[in-house]
Each structure stands twice: as C-alpha cells, then as structure tokens.
Amino acid sequence: MIKFHPSEQQLVLYAAGELSPAMLMMVGTHVDMCKQCQAQVQDIEEQMARKLFGENNFADYQANSLDSKTHDAMLAAIFASTAPVAEPSPPQPHDNxxxxxxxxxxxxxxxxxxxxxxxxxxxxxxxxxxxxxxxxxxxxxxxxxxxxxxxxxxxxxxxxxxxxxxxxxxxxxxxxxxxxxxxxxxxxxxxxxxxxxxxxxxxxxxxxxxxxxxxxxxxxxxxxxxxxx
Ligand SMILES: [Zn+2]
The missing domain is CATH 2.60.120.10 (Jelly Rolls)
Structure with missing residues (x-):
C-alpha cells in the first residue's frame, strides 16, 4: 500500500507536461505504480479537456456519445505531449x-x-x-x-x-x-x-x-x- 504520493499540484503539472524532465520521470513512474494517482491524473486531464473544449462543447462532445475508446484516444492525442518521454525509442527485449x-x-x-x-x-x-x-x-x-x-x-x-x-x-x-x-x-x-x-x-x-x-x-x-x- 503506497503511503506517500506527489502533491496535487505536482500531478496537475505532470498532466500539463510542465514538470522538469527529472520530475516528469519521477512522477510518471509513481503514477505507473499508483492506482490512486492514475485516477487523479485522469480527473485532472478531464478537467483540462473541459477547459480546452469549453464546458458546453465538452457536454456536446460527451452527449454525442463518442464511445469511451474514442474519448480516450482523443484525450491521449491532446495530452500526448505530456508523456514523460523526450523521444520515442523502439522497444527492445529486456528493456523493462x-x-x-x-x-x-x-x-x-x-x-x-x-x-x-x-x-x-x-x-x-x-x-x-x-x-x-x-x-x-x-x-x-x-x-x-x-x-x-x-x-x-x-x-x-x-x-x-x-x-x-x-x-x-x-x-x-x-x-x-x-x-x-x-x-x-x-x-x-x-x-x-x-x-x-x-x-x-x-x-x-x-x-x-x-x-x-x-x-x-x-x-x-x-x-x-x-x-x-
Ligand atoms: Zn500516488
């Protein structure tokens, strides 16, 4: 059971891609390991999407019943830049x-x-x-x-x-x-x-x-x- 988490402010900065490279890696790794912070980051990303789309557009966009996969894909596209990776690297055996x-x-x-x-x-x-x-x-x-x-x-x-x-x-x-x-x-x-x-x-x-x-x-x-x- 994880007892110590990044602060909410750090999670917001993480979701916005505004942490330093070292902290992006640290917070990103914690989020990988922590269901609680995964849920919180998802909430934060949704709030950011509401701000981006505007409240009404966001409601329309939800009401248009895009299935959750599309929703996830859109969010992923919007926040792709927040992934704590500076450049993609091809997967290699034993990478993990x-x-x-x-x-x-x-x-x-x-x-x-x-x-x-x-x-x-x-x-x-x-x-x-x-x-x-x-x-x-x-x-x-x-x-x-x-x-x-x-x-x-x-x-x-x-x-x-x-x-x-x-x-x-x-x-x-x-x-x-x-x-x-x-x-x-x-x-x-x-x-x-x-x-x-x-x-x-x-x-x-x-x-x-x-x-x-x-x-x-x-x-x-x-x-x-x-x-x-
Ligand atoms: Zn956590």
Whole structure:
C-alpha cells in the first residue's frame, strides 16, 4: 500500500507536461505504480479537456456519445505531449529489466521506455550503488541502490530531493518507505536514509548537491558529488 504520493499540484503539472524532465520521470513512474494517482491524473486531464473544449462543447462532445475508446484516444492525442518521454525509442527485449549484483528488477513503464538513458552502475562507499539516468538537463536523476544494512550519511539538501522507491524498503527519521512511495524533501529537512534486513532500489532526483551534516560524514561532502553527477 503506497503511503506517500506527489502533491496535487505536482500531478496537475505532470498532466500539463510542465514538470522538469527529472520530475516528469519521477512522477510518471509513481503514477505507473499508483492506482490512486492514475485516477487523479485522469480527473485532472478531464478537467483540462473541459477547459480546452469549453464546458458546453465538452457536454456536446460527451452527449454525442463518442464511445469511451474514442474519448480516450482523443484525450491521449491532446495530452500526448505530456508523456514523460523526450523521444520515442523502439522497444527492445529486456528493456523493462534492470540488473545489478545478480539481482533483477522490473522497471515500471515510464522507466522501461527510457531504459536507453540508464548508465552503468558504479559503486559508492558502503553498500551503495548508483546509476545515472541521462535526462539532458541541469537536474540530476539517479538510481540509488542500497544493499541490506546500509546507510546514507545524514545530510540536508540545498535544493529539493525527491525519492521514489522502486523496490524494497528504506527508512529515515520520519518512517519507512516502500514500493511506490514518493518523498519530496526540501533544504529544511535533514535525514539519513538506511536499510535494515531488506535492500532497496530507489530513483532519486536532486536539484543541488547533498550537504552532509554530522561528524565524520562531513568529510564525505565531496562524496555528495557522486550522487549529483
Ligand atoms: Zn500516488
């Protein structure tokens, strides 16, 4: 059961195609995983269609009993530009699978469509792995894989950090985050994500490097650039 969702405002911006490339990918992947947000996005798209057609025309258009397939197709055409894909890529075998350390993860549709953007895994200190996703923007989007019993040192953010759990569980001072949970933290938050008995694959978007705050981990501040690349 997903506990943490993007805000309504983020879903509106997503439906309108107005999120940054990194956030389009993050919110799109959450929506792939979340029935509740799928329904909400559908509502938002319908409201946008009403605005586009005008209320009366929209009523006519509905009364003309276009079957729901046509309706869907029209909406799809209108909102085709909102799909979080910068360019189409031909489907390839195993596109929706991600491999790391003998493990295999199934990617939600948005990520599977963008799998050609996923770089190689590199190992970070302490059971952490990173693979960047090339979104051709100022922002940084990375898969972060946390092995069992691993910890990302406590840090704050100069900008926003959005994290989406793709598979597994991680915890911080606020609670536990599981498959599909979407967490947005701003510079005011300080946290140290960790795993216990389960590993965790996340997708993380940063709009500025991490800033490690405590003791020895302050020495790791150069390490934050590893996350930010
Ligand atoms: Zn949701």
């Amino acid at each position: 699978l991600l491999y790391l350390e003998g493990k295999r993860f199934t990617l939600p549709a948005t990520l599977a469509r963008n799998s050609h953007r996923i770089g190689d895994w590199s190992r970070l200190p302490g059971k952490l792995w990173r693979a960047s996703v090339d979104i051709g923007a100022e922002q940084s989007l990375n898969f972060i894989y946390m092995g069992e019993q691993s910890t990302v040192p406590e840090h704050t953010h100069k900008g926003n950090e959005a994290t989406l759990v793709i598979n597994g569980v991680f915890s911080d001072e606020q609670g536990d985050y599981k498959d599909g949970d979407f967490v947005l933290l701003d510079g005011a938050h300080k946290h140290s994500p960790h795993t216990t008995h389960e590993d965790c694959l996340t997708l993380a978007a940063l709009d500025a490097p991490l800033h490690f705050t405590t003791g020895l981990s302050r020495l790791l501040n150069p390490f934050s650039s590893l996350f930010f690349k």
